[in-house]
Amino acid sequence: MTYEGDDVPRGGAGGGAVDGHDPTAPGARPVRVVLADDEAMIRAGVRAILGSDPGIEVVGEAGDGAAAVELVRAHRPDVALLDIRMPRLDGLAAAAEIRRLVPETATVMLTTFGEDDHVARALGHGASGFLLKAGDPRELIAGVRAVADGGAYLSPRIARRVIELNGARLARRPAARERTAGLTEREREVLALVGAGLSNGEIARRLHLVEGTVKSYLTSIFTRLEVRNRVQAAILAHEAGLVGM
Structure with missing residues (x-):
């Protein structure tokens, strides 16, 4: 479920392309992503999915939240894709720190279905999206694109659960x-x-x-x-x- 045009859109962006920027257009700058998950196999799988889209570029990977924050500070990507459960600094704390230090970077949480308390907390911290690790690969790409365009994205299963909660x-x-x-x-x-x-x-x-x-x-x-x-x-x-x- 896509919710485009998050609060006061980053860089003046609303729903759709950012200031006319279409990452699929010839010569357009790709959506730059920092990926953080403490499981190397998960990172490899997510990187492969994102790499299948020529309009998305993974510019850094981290195995914990603290390293993810440092990568975001160094690369200033469009999107930080963060596992909720990570050592040193969990995804929620990392998202809050990124929002404070690099507010132009949107944060998207990678979750497993059933982490309801984390989803509710992350919403309160202003996270721009929630994606299931075991979800449809097309959903992962759609979610990254949506938040890079200044919007928000909830995996449909998570959206239903959040509304129930x-x-x-x-x-x-x-x-x-x-x-x-x-x-x-x-x-x-x-x-x-x-x-x-x-x-x-x-x-x-x-x-x-x-x-x-x-x-x-x-x-x-x-x-x-x-x-x-x-x-x-x-x-x-x-x-x-x-x-x-």
């Missing part, structure tokens, strides 16, 4: 509706479509707006709702019962 939704619905009550009708429409997983471009077409206007609405929505990123906004949209209305 944050749901006790019916119990939370009154509070969520109260939080969204101050939005304008148009902002509520945009938020509902974010919750449905639409990109900025798709929202613009659905509502007959230009994409820049959608980005402006999102900036306002995130500020008013006090959410850090698009994934948190999408969860709130579900809790408030806006999706599918």
Whole structure:
């Protein structure tokens, strides 16, 4: 499930290509990735999958979180792909440190299904994506591309689980509706479509707006709702019962 155009997009980017940058275009700069996992076989497999896409380049690998932070500081990649469980510094702590030191680098967590507590914590730290280690290889590439374009990506299985966890939704619905009550009708429409997983471009077409206007609405929505990123906004949209209305 893709949620494009994370909070205030990096470098002014929203959903889709960053400032017109398409990494698949001839001569375009590839998406640069630092990969961190304490299992060498996992790293080799992920590297092989990413290497199958000419628009993605793995510029560094690490076996622990502390080394990953140093690689990110040295290479300043577009994306840091981090295993949640690593020695010296776990993926969550590494993501928080990367966000502090190199905020332009998006962080994506590699998880195994069932690490629900970690997913919830990482969302709170503003991670841009969650991918299953045993997921579809195409999903790994799609997730890296989505966050490099300024968006967010949840593996569909994780997305369903996160929504279930944050749901006790019916119990939370009154509070969520109260939080969204101050939005304008148009902002509520945009938020509902974010919750449905639409990109900025798709929202613009659905509502007959230009994409820049959608980005402006999102900036306002995130500020008013006090959410850090698009994934948190999408969860709130579900809790408030806006999706599918």
